[in-house]
Each structure stands twice: as C-alpha cells, then as structure tokens.
Amino acid sequence: MRAELLNQPAEVNSNPLKLADIPRPEAAPGEILVQVHVCGVCHTDLHVVEGELREASLPLVPGHQIVGTVAANGDGVMRFKLGERVGIPWLHEACGICEFCQRGQENLCPWARFTGYTAQGGYAEYTTVPEKFAVPIPARFSDVEAAPLLCAGIVGYRSLRLSDLQQGERLGLFGYGGSADLCIQVARHWHCEVFVFTRSPAHQELATKHGAAWVGRAEENPPSNLDRAIIFAPVGSLVPLALGHLRKGGTLCINAIHTSPIPEMPYDLLWGERTIRTVANATRRDAEEFLPLAAEIPIIPDTQLFDLDQANQALQALKHGQINGTAVLQVRH
C-alpha cells in the first residue's frame, strides 16, 4: 500500500515524509483494518514529524484524524460491519485496567498508545485500530467534513466539559485556532454568550461570524466578567489576564500541551474559589458525545484538501499559517 513514511524526524521544510510502498497491515485479534478515505493534518503531526514529540515509533505513518471504512475484522471483533464508516482519533488504545482507566480518565493512562505517534496512523491507504477505540461517524458528515472533528473538535468539546460550562453562561476563549472555532459553535448551541480574545483580525472576524458577542485582544477589558474561560494559546502570561476577568467560583481551563511559564501573580486573582485546570487530549466518551452533537448543530468545518503525496506540503503550509480551517489529505479517490 502507499504510505507517507517518517524514517527520521526533521525540519518539515526538508520534506522528511517519503512516499513509500509498504505491506498492508493486518488486523490483530480485537482490531479492525480500516481503508483510509481521508486523514486530517494536525499541529501535533508537525511536532511529531519535526521531533519535538520524542517517542514516535519509527518508521512511522503519522496522522490521527482518520475517516475510512472497515475493510477486515480481526478475531473476536463484532462491533462494526464490513464497509461501515469509522473514525480513528489520537487515543489509539488504553490499558483498561490501571487506576486512570478505571476512573474514566483513560486519556491519562500511562500505557496509552497514540495514533500516528506511538501507533501507526492514517497517512496511508490502510491502518488498524482496536475496535473499541474506533468511533462511528454520523451520516450527516462527508469524510472530509468529519476529519477535523476527530481532533480539534473532540478536544475542544472536552475543554468545554472540563470548564464546567452551563447553559446560558458567559465563556471566554483565549486564542482562536481550529479547536476554539469548533468550541464556540457548541457554546452558542448551549445559548452561552462567548467573548473571544485574539489579536488576529482574521480570527476576530471568524469568531464574530460564528457568534462571538465581543472580540478583542487579551489585554483589553471585555464588557463583563466571565463564568468560564478556556486558554488555547501556549502563552503562560494569559493565565493572570484570564483570571482577572473570571468571576468568583469560575473555572479556567488550559488546553495546551506546553506553555511558556506562568508569571508570578497575586493570590487575589485565584482567591474566591476560582479553579485552574488543564486538558490532556480526550477520551472515547468525549468522541462519542461530541460527534452526534456536532451533527445535530451542525458544525461543518472549513477544510483545505491535499493529495496523500502532498503530505509534506500540507505540513509546511500548516507551519507557515497558510491553511484556512483544517488541512485534510485525500487518500482514496
């Protein structure tokens, strides 16, 4: 089968992915073989390909926003029929028995494997996944429309969930990338008022289009305080700024794998039972709740298509901020 293979991480401008002909994987017991139709291209892929995330199993097929159809079932598999459409997100597998898995926090499982990082991903014609970790794709979506929902969408939904946002509350979003753009649509569906803090005029415009009641820069004062806030930008200095607008008892959720240091700040900003918490990827529950909700709203993401053999170009465009919406590789024509 054709696959875009990473043998050694390198700067993406040097075209580190090579189009290769490799054996088609086989579904092990408990797994399904998926014929990949499309695979979204995520910032995390960029960090894997460039080696900032250091534990990639090389040689690696990247990609973790996979939409395809079941092409074969391994032994003992009964969840999906052949030909059924499924999605494969970042969480590829978790152990199911550790304390985190038992608590419903399988995203924190120390033995978890991640699609397109520590397990083979979707920049290829076929891939495999344990059947329990594949997600049904609602009929409302085309393959291409569904792909961005599988990462930015699911993680954005978890951020909303962990922020404890209630119907009708006021939400602040700091930073406005793909995840925030999907989040705002869910929050508006829940009749929440949303304030968006971003310095990019293009992002301010997009946020307004998707229902933001107020847009401005992080240093600006919004017209009223926030019940909940989510930070998407990896900028630690946003933490005291966001807390400064958060009401007593409110929640600040940080959705960033890494962030610059959080500056020293007066305790008053946190006092009054304010909560700060972080979001680490997502669980199957997030995926299984979010996709039907996205279909009901509906949320139709903006996408930019590339062919499989243009994976390097797609990553380069992403790195240089030239993608509107989400880049998606078209694998099956």
Ligand SMILES: [Zn+2]
């Ligand atoms: Zn991702």
Ligand SMILES: [Zn+2]
């Ligand atoms: Zn576990």
